[in-house]
Amino acid sequence: xxxxGILVDKPYERLTREQVELIHxxxxxxxTDPGLIIFNREAVxxxxxxxxxxxxxxxxxxxxxxxxxxxxxxxxxxxxxxxVKLGARNPDNTLIMHGDEPRVYLITGxxxxxxLDVDFPTYVSKTDSTxxxxxxxxxxxxxxxxxxxxxxxxxxxxEMVDGYIRTVNIQDRDITEDNKDVNKFFASLNNxxxxxxxxxxxxEQLDNVVRMAELIAGGKKALEDNPIxxxxxxxxxxxxxxxxxTTGTFIEVCRRGLPIVVSSSPQAGTTAPIxxxxxxxxxxxxxxxxxxxxxxxxxxxxxxxxxxxVRARMDTLGDSYGSVETSQYNIDCVQMARFYRxxxxxxxxxxxxxxxxxxxxxxxxxxxxxxxxxxxxxxHCAFGLxxxxxVFCLLQAVLDDAHFKMIEFFLRQPRIxxxxxxxxLKQIREAVATPQxxxxxxxxxxxxxxxxxxxxxFEGNGEADDVFEFAYERMKxxxxxxxxxxxQETTARIFEEIPGILPRLNIYERER
Amino acid sequence: xxxxxIATIKKNVIQGRKTQEDxxxxxxxxxxxxxxxxxxxxxESNISPQVIITEGLTAGMQVxxxxxxxxxxxxxxxxxxxxxxxAAMDIMRPVLESxxxxxxGKFAIATVKGDIHDIGKNIVAILLKGAGYEVHDLGVDVxxxxxxxxxxxxxxxxxxxxxxxxxxxxxxxxxxEALKENGLRDKVKVLIGGAAVSDEYAQEIGADAYCVxxxxxxxxxxxxxxxxx
Numbered sequence: 001x002x003x004x005g006i007l008v009d010k011p012y013e014r015l016t017r018e019q020v021e022l023i024h025x026x027x028x029x030x031x032t033d034p035g036l037i038i039f040n041r042e043a044v045x046x047x048x049x050x051x052x053x054x055x056x057x058x059x060x061x062x063x064x065x066x067x068x069x070x071x072x073x074x075x076x077x078x079x080x081x082x083x084v085k086l087g088a089r090n091p092d093n094t095l096i097m098h099g100d101e102p103r104v105y106l107i108t109g110x111x112x113x114x115x116l117d118v119d120f121p122t123y124v125s126k127t128d129s130t131x132x133x134x135x136x137x138x139x140x141x142x143x144x145x146x147x148x149x150x151x152x153x154x155x156x157x158x159e160m161v162d163g164y165i166r167t168v169n170i171q172d173r174d175i176t177e178d179n180k181d182v183n184k185f186f187a188s189l190n191n192x193x194x195x196x197x198x199x200x201x202x203x204e205q206l207d208n209v210v211r212m213a214e215l216i217a218g219g220k221k222a223l224e225d226n227p228i229x230x231x232x233x234x235x236x237x238x239x240x241x242x243x244x245x246t247t248g249t250f251i252e253v254c255r256r257g258l259p260i261v262v263s264s265s266p267q268a269g270t271t272a273p274i275x276x277x278x279x280x281x282x283x284x285x286x287x288x289x290x291x292x293x294x295x296x297x298x299x300x301x302x303x304x305x306x307x308x309x310v311r312a313r314m315d316t317l318g319d320s321y322g323s324v325e326t327s328q329y330n331i332d333c334v335q336m337a338r339f340y341r342x343x344x345x346x347x348x349x350x351x352x353x354x355x356x357x358x359x360x361x362x363x364x365x366x367x368x369x370x371x372x373x374x375x376x377x378x379x380h381c382a383f384g385l386x387x388x389x390x391v392f393c394l395l396q397a398v399l400d401d402a403h404f405k406m407i408e409f410f411l412r413q414p415r416i417x418x419x420x421x422x423x424x425l426k427q428i429r430e431a432v433a434t435p436q437x438x439x440x441x442x443x444x445x446x447x448x449x450x451x452x453x454x455x456x457x458f459e460g461n462g463e464a465d466d467v468f469e470f471a472y473e474r475m476k477x478x479x480x481x482x483x484x485x486x487x488q489e490t491t492a493r494i495f496e497e498i499p500g501i502l503p504r505l506n507i508y509e510r511e512r
Numbered sequence: 513x514x515x516x517x518i519a520t521i522k523k524n525v526i527q528g529r530k531t532q533e534d535x536x537x538x539x540x541x542x543x544x545x546x547x548x549x550x551x552x553x554x555x556e557s558n559i560s561p562q563v564i565i566t567e568g569l570t571a572g573m574q575v576x577x578x579x580x581x582x583x584x585x586x587x588x589x590x591x592x593x594x595x596x597x598x599a600a601m602d603i604m605r606p607v608l609e610s611x612x613x614x615x616x617g618k619f620a621i622a623t624v625k626g627d628i629h630d631i632g633k634n635i636v637a638i639l640l641k642g643a644g645y646e647v648h649d650l651g652v653d654v655x656x657x658x659x660x661x662x663x664x665x666x667x668x669x670x671x672x673x674x675x676x677x678x679x680x681x682x683x684x685x686x687x688x689e690a691l692k693e694n695g696l697r698d699k700v701k702v703l704i705g706g707a708a709v710s711d712e713y714a715q716e717i718g719a720d721a722y723c724v725x726x727x728x729x730x731x732x733x734x735x736x737x738x739x740x741x
Contacts, residue, residue, distance in 0.1 A: 436634040443588040445535055
């Protein structure tokens with residue numbers, strides 16, 4: 001049984017059908033004029049061999065102007081699967097995504113450099129020494145492989161998390177460009193039985209991580225049937241450019257038939273027009289071009305329409321994920337993917353705030369609610385992320401899980417049907433006939449059935465705001481709960497066959 | 513046998529099952545006798561009312577209160593248990609009267625003149641009844657003269673006044689003045705409650721206590737009882 005996710009009954013849509021078609025047409029025009037600038041020779045050759053017009057661009061870096069005819073795009077789109085399965089170590093955590101079904105799966109990530117520790121020091125009032133308060137203090141530091149293990153561990157137990165993208169970049173002294181991929185894959189897969197998606201640091205490590213996944217899944221065929229890992233590649237550099245190395249990685253992943261996200265992240269105002277029509281036409285063209293390349297490499301490659309549009313901050317020209325327009329662009333992209341009947345990778349919950357608090361809650365909840373309502377299949381909803389994806393705080397991830405529980409409840413389908421109404425009419429007549437005229441007695445059978453939403457789980461006593469402390473306690477409890485690690489025999493084979501994994505990650509050796 | 517019935521009464525109070533029709537929380541108890549049927553059985557088996565009350569009903573409510581304070585139980589659970597105990601007390605009243613056993617006290621309760629809001633008042637009435645008080649609910653929009661009349665004729669130990677509105681809370685002060693004018697003020701403890709009022713307001717109009725909710729009212733009444741003892 002796959003995970004159920006959140007099935008959105010009537011997805012929220014901003015664009016009319018006519019507007020969707022206008023964006024599609026504009027994107028098609030963009031792909032022929034001005035077309036793309038591609039820095040990867042192999043991609044250029046593939047597109048050229050299928051009818052794209054190619055022209056070399058003079059300069060220090062080899063690049064080509066590539067114009068892709070509409071017919072090539074449409075034909076490639078036909079071969080892209082409309083249903084994508086993302087497997088998992090625990091088959092109950094499988095994700096099945098249909099491009100035309102607004103069932104939302106909530107995924108963590110993405111990678112941050114900074115890990116935010118939390119402490120609760122006590123302060124005494126200057127004017128009244130009997131008054132003490134505990135205040136959360138957040139201390140940033142560089143992320144490590146141990147942090148990644150902890151994050152994967154807690155996310156395994158967070159009820160609303162459907163899949164795992166690593167939340168922290170591992171920057172230990174013994175982590176290098178060459179061993180980073182195998183260590184981040186192993187640390188994540190060993191502490192989490194949900195689907196794992198990741199980018200690659202080094203293309204040379206692709207076969208090692210695929211082999212690791214095969215060993216865990218039970219062989220090459222087993223991995224095909226149950227793709228426990230998938231990849232995300234940022235081959236697009238907006239505006240309208242394909243980068244050399246990530247395009248190369250993208251092509252190689254497609255060749256191996258594993259699921260992959262074509263992701264584009266233009267910034268409205270700097271790398272895309274600030275106007276909605278402009279950024280939408282551009283991002284759609286960029287993603288379609290990537291999907292086209294993937295399908296030309298290997299028709300039928302499972303691919304997600306990945307959209308991470310963002311608006312620029314006017315004070316710094318940095319990303320402003322907390323801006324309202326960012327959510328609008330994301331919702332538009334969900335609609336565009338649905339137009340092509342492709343599963344969509346969307347984004348919410350990224351905030352501008354640097355630490356957990358009111359700004360963080362407001363920014364992330366706003367986008368979490370509205371983007372979930374639009375019905376993307378794979379919602380990278382930034383569990384625990386702060387400061388525009390550069391900081392991860394486990395405490396914030398615990399809070400996000402509780403908030404998504406509320407969103408899930410809100411999106412339940414209404415139960416208005418004749419039998420229900422008849423039961424309610426009976427109840428109303430009964431209650432009105434009693435001296436007290438109260439319906440409280442009817443609550444009880446529902447009280448523990450899950451039909452009534454719970455209190456805010458981190459509510460304090462009286463006027464005290466103890467949210468962070470309660471969330472911290474929950475985080476510690478989740479860390480104390482065991483996770484199902486990869487079994488000893490498979491772990492031994494992985495350490496035998498895959499070079500570069502840090503010995504301290506072998507829990508069986510550690511226990512000796 | 514007797515111990516079994518008392519233990520089952522306590523269990524059903526905790527489950528909030530007034531009669532065998534009630535579902536309670538534990539599915540295994542479906543269609544088994546509830547508190548009303550069990551108390552009937554206990555009386556027929558000549559178990560003393562004091563034992564039924566202290567070891568069955570009150571002991572059960574004690575557990576319910578503990579579960580409420582740890583947030584395992586919610587107000588609907590408390591009310592269900594209190595209603596079950598209240599119904600049991602109704603059955604036992606004739607037996608208690610013939611044995612000259614006194615209740616914890618008589619409590620008259622009313623929403624004052626001009627105010628028709630009664631959710632809070634009704635909940636307080638159910639909880640007090642479940643706590644062993646003999647509750648006389650006068651209803652809503654009760655004229656001051658009627659309240660005075662009830663105090664004179666029925667001599668309750670306590671009077672609870674409820675008001676939701678800022679426009680009707682002043683009537684509480686008028687009731688207290690009317691009790692004074694009729695020489696009844698020292699015959700009854702007056703407790704006030706409702707969204708509009710406060711501890712300060714209780715002191716301002718000369719009430720004996722302000723109660724935040726029904727649970728607080730029980731604590732206030734118990735404190736009065738202890739002071740009296």
